[in-house]
Amino acid sequence: MAKILRDQTNGSTSDLTLLPSLLTAIFEAEPFVFNHQNLIGVAVVTMTVVANRLxxxxxxxxxxxxxxxxxxxxxxxxxxxxxxxxxxxxxxxxxxxxxxxxxxxxxxxxxxxxxxxxxxxxxxxxxxxxxxxxxxxxxxxxxxxxxxxxxxxxxxxxxxxxxxxxxxxxxxxxxxxxxxxxxxxxxxxxxxxNPMHRRSASSDDNQALQHLKDERDAAVQKTKQLQKELEILKSQRSRKSDTGLSIRFALLVGLIGIVAGWLLNLLSSSSSTE
Structure with a gap:
C-alpha cells in the first residue's frame, strides 16, 4: 500500500485530483472490509492530501x-x-x-x-x-x-x-x-x-460625511470671523462720526463765544459814551 501511495502521488500529497484514482488503486490492490478502523485510515489519507494549505x-x-x-x-x-x-x-x-x-x-x-x-x-x-x-x-x-x-x-x-x-x-x-x-x-x-458588518461597511461613507461636516464647520467659523470684522469696522466708523460731531460742536461754541464777546464790548462802549 505504501508503494501504491508513492506511485500514485509521485512523492507529493498536494494534488487533490489524484484522490479518486489513489483510493481506487488501494481498493484494487488490497481489498478489505469497510469497518471503522479502515474508514479512519481512509480519512487519514484524505486529510493528508487536503491539509496542505495553511x-x-x-x-x-x-x-x-x-x-x-x-x-x-x-x-x-x-x-x-x-x-x-x-x-x-x-x-x-x-x-x-x-x-x-x-x-x-x-x-x-x-x-x-x-x-x-x-x-x-x-x-x-x-x-x-x-x-x-x-x-x-x-x-x-x-x-x-x-x-x-x-x-x-x-x-x-x-x-x-x-x-x-x-x-x-x-x-x-x-x-x-x-x-x-x-x-x-x-x-x-x-x-x-449583519449590523456589525453594516457599520464597518459604512465607515468610508462616514469618513466622507465627516469631511463635509468639517468643511461646514470651517465655513461657519469663517462667517463668524467676517461678522466680527464687520462689527469692528462699524464701530470704527461710529467713532470717527462722533469725533467729527465733537469738532463741529466746539467750533459752534467758539463762534457763540466770539459773538457774545463782541456784544459785550459793544455794550461797554455804549455805556462809557453816555
Missing part, C-alpha cells in the same frame, strides 16, 4: 454587485488550518481601486478572520462587465503571541528563506439585479445583514 478562503472569488457611483463590498473569511499562528497579507493589482480592511493580520490556531474588501464607486462600467483585477493572499507561520504590529518587515519576503504560501483570487462583477450561480449559503457581498 489557510482556506471563503469564497474563493471576490464577487461585487457593480453599480455606478456606489461602493460595493465583499467579505472574505480566512481560516487557519493549522495548530500554529499564521500571519496573512492581502495584495491587489489595483490598490487605488479597492480598500482592504484589515489587509494584514495574525490568526490563532484553528481560528478565522473576516476581512472586508471595498470596491470604490466607479464612474463607468467595465467592458462586458469583465474585470482583470487580481488579489494575492499570502500566509506564513509566525511565532505565538505575536501581534500584527510586531510583525517584521520581511515577514512576507521569500528571499529570507521563509516559506510563504500564496493564493490568487479573481474578481467577478455582476449587475445588482442578478444572482451569481457560485454564491454559496446565500452569501451576498453587497447586501450584508
Amino acid at each position: 489557510v482556506s478562503v471563503h469564497p474563493e472569488d471576490l464577487t461585487f454587485h457593480f453599480e455606478l457611483e456606489k461602493h460595493s463590498y465583499c467579505d472574505l473569511k480566512i481560516t487557519n488550518n493549522t495548530e500554529n499562528h499564521v500571519a496573512f497579507k492581502v495584495k491587489t493589482t489595483s490598490p487605488k481601486k479597492y480598500f482592504v480592511r484589515p489587509n494584514t493580520g495574525v490568526i490563532h490556531p484553528w481560528d478565522s478572520s473576516v476581512i472586508r474588501v471595498t470596491l470604490q464607486a466607479q464612474r463607468e462600467y467595465p467592458p462586458v462587465m469583465q474585470c482583470k483585477d487580481k488579489f494575492l493572499l499570502q500566509s506564513t507561520i509566525v511565532p505565538p503571541n505575536v501581534d500584527v504590529d510586531q510583525l517584521p518587515q520581511d515577514t512576507f519576503n521569500k528571499e529570507g528563506g521563509r516559506t510563504i504560501e500564496e493564493r490568487k483570487l479573481k474578481v467577478v462583477y455582476i449587475s445588482p439585479n442578478s444572482t451569481p450561480e457560485n454564491l454559496e449559503d446565500g452569501y451576498k457581498p453587497s447586501f450584508d445583514t
Whole structure:
C-alpha cells in the first residue's frame, strides 16, 4: 500500500485530483472490509492530501454587485488550518481601486478572520462587465503571541528563506439585479445583514460625511470671523462720526463765544459814551 501511495502521488500529497484514482488503486490492490478502523485510515489519507494549505478562503472569488457611483463590498473569511499562528497579507493589482480592511493580520490556531474588501464607486462600467483585477493572499507561520504590529518587515519576503504560501483570487462583477450561480449559503457581498458588518461597511461613507461636516464647520467659523470684522469696522466708523460731531460742536461754541464777546464790548462802549 505504501508503494501504491508513492506511485500514485509521485512523492507529493498536494494534488487533490489524484484522490479518486489513489483510493481506487488501494481498493484494487488490497481489498478489505469497510469497518471503522479502515474508514479512519481512509480519512487519514484524505486529510493528508487536503491539509496542505495553511489557510482556506471563503469564497474563493471576490464577487461585487457593480453599480455606478456606489461602493460595493465583499467579505472574505480566512481560516487557519493549522495548530500554529499564521500571519496573512492581502495584495491587489489595483490598490487605488479597492480598500482592504484589515489587509494584514495574525490568526490563532484553528481560528478565522473576516476581512472586508471595498470596491470604490466607479464612474463607468467595465467592458462586458469583465474585470482583470487580481488579489494575492499570502500566509506564513509566525511565532505565538505575536501581534500584527510586531510583525517584521520581511515577514512576507521569500528571499529570507521563509516559506510563504500564496493564493490568487479573481474578481467577478455582476449587475445588482442578478444572482451569481457560485454564491454559496446565500452569501451576498453587497447586501450584508449583519449590523456589525453594516457599520464597518459604512465607515468610508462616514469618513466622507465627516469631511463635509468639517468643511461646514470651517465655513461657519469663517462667517463668524467676517461678522466680527464687520462689527469692528462699524464701530470704527461710529467713532470717527462722533469725533467729527465733537469738532463741529466746539467750533459752534467758539463762534457763540466770539459773538457774545463782541456784544459785550459793544455794550461797554455804549455805556462809557453816555
